Amino acid sequence: MSAADQGTGTGPTPANHSRRSALIVLGLLVAAAIIAGVISGFASGSPDGLNRVAEDKGFSSLEQSHGAEGSPLAGYSTSGVDAERLSGGLAGVVGVALTFLVGGAIFLVVRRRPTTNTTPTDAP
Amino acid sequence: MHVPDGFFNAAVSVGAGVVAAGGVALCLRKARDELDERTAPLAGAVAAFIFATQMINFPIGLGTSGHLMGGALAAILVGPYAGALCVTVVLIVQGLVFADGGLTALGINVVLMAFTTVVIGWLVFRLAMGVLPKTRSSATGAAFVGALASVPVAALVFVGLFAIGGNADLSLGSVAAAMTGFHVLIGVGEGLITAATVGFVATIRPDLVYGLRGTLAREQAALAGGVA
Numbered sequence: 001m002s003a004a005d006q007g008t009g010t011g012p013t014p015a016n017h018s019r020r021s022a023l024i025v026l027g028l029l030v031a032a033a034i035i036a037g038v039i040s041g042f043a044s045g046s047p048d049g050l051n052r053v054a055e056d057k058g059f060s061s062l063e064q065s066h067g068a069e070g071s072p073l074a075g076y077s078t079s080g081v082d083a084e085r086l087s088g089g090l091a092g093v094v095g096v097a098l099t100f101l102v103g104g105a106i107f108l109v110v111r112r113r114p115t116t117n118t119t120p121t122d123a124p
Numbered sequence: 125m126h127v128p129d130g131f132f133n134a135a136v137s138v139g140a141g142v143v144a145a146g147g148v149a150l151c152l153r154k155a156r157d158e159l160d161e162r163t164a165p166l167a168g169a170v171a172a173f174i175f176a177t178q179m180i181n182f183p184i185g186l187g188t189s190g191h192l193m194g195g196a197l198a199a200i201l202v203g204p205y206a207g208a209l210c211v212t213v214v215l216i217v218q219g220l221v222f223a224d225g226g227l228t229a230l231g232i233n234v235v236l237m238a239f240t241t242v243v244i245g246w247l248v249f250r251l252a253m254g255v256l257p258k259t260r261s262s263a264t265g266a267a268f269v270g271a272l273a274s275v276p277v278a279a280l281v282f283v284g285l286f287a288i289g290g291n292a293d294l295s296l297g298s299v300a301a302a303m304t305g306f307h308v309l310i311g312v313g314e315g316l317i318t319a320a321t322v323g324f325v326a327t328i329r330p331d332l333v334y335g336l337r338g339t340l341a342r343e344q345a346a347l348a349g350g351v352a
């Protein structure tokens with residue numbers, strides 16, 4: 001409440017912090033792998049909100065077959081793996097890895113570079 | 125809420141595709157200011173976490189289920205522009221590899237589940253943070269409200285698009301009422317998951333939570349000033 005309006009951000013110790021932010025990234029990925037690999041097997045099989053409304057209001061028949069129907073992971077199951085939980089869990093873990101790799105690559109490209117790097121204005 | 129192929133006519137599908145492409149281009153430029161060496165891998169992990177969580181359909185009663193969309197969560201954790209990219213990456217992977225969400229409807233799905241939920245989730249979060257005391261725990265409540273609001277609004281944008289170019293002649297009022305009703309319930313789930321996740325990260329590494337930038341400095345200043 002006192003006059004402490006000047007943002008006095010305390011400087012973090014860089015080495016310690018980057019290690020702990022790596023831990024958060026790892027923690028999120030492990031959580032994601034467990035959710036997609038194991039917990040997903042217990043998800044509700046009921047139609048979601050949109051599918052339910054489409055059924056109730058009579059427009060669910062508009063749905064066309066999917067262009068990627070032939071994908072080995074179509075419908076969150078792994079083709080060639082018959083055990084349902086394993087098939088779904090495997091597909092989920094592959095999806096988590098794929099999303100992290102694609103997303104991570106994009107974000108590493110667009111991120112702010114250290115100022116010592118050449119800036120885009122140097123481009124010919 | 126993954127829209128399949130066939131629900132919308134070509135004009136709306138292509139129009140949404142153009143809006144999605146333009147929006148993604150804008151996000152790619154603006155996300156630069158939100159991400160650095162530490163938060164770029166975090167944004168990738170947030171996308172992966174959203175992919176996983178979207179596999180969990182939770183029951184909302186009435187023989188119906190819903191899952192997290194993740195726009196509010198991503199915006200609060202890594203910033204709105206990077207957040208919209210997170211959900212877009214998830215939708216692209218789901219559409220191309222998992223046959224979830226139509227390929228011609230990809231633009232529509234990006235507009236609904238990436239852009240709408242990020243914009244509403246982020247705005248409501250910021251509004252709530254403006255009203256609540258500037259503390260870390262307020263962020264959990266603000267995250268709940270922002271995420272909750274984002275889902276029924278996305279449902280209404282779906283109805284708006286259906287009014288423009290849906291492939292069926294429906295009573296839009298009754299579709300709007302049904303979509304809103306179910307998606308308020310799904311929104312409660314969205315709010316709970318978002319609040320729990322934001323609360324967790326904010327406890328361990330508050331400085332990594334984009335939505336807490338500024339708040340944290342003030343909190344520390346207040347603590348230093350002897351106001352517990």
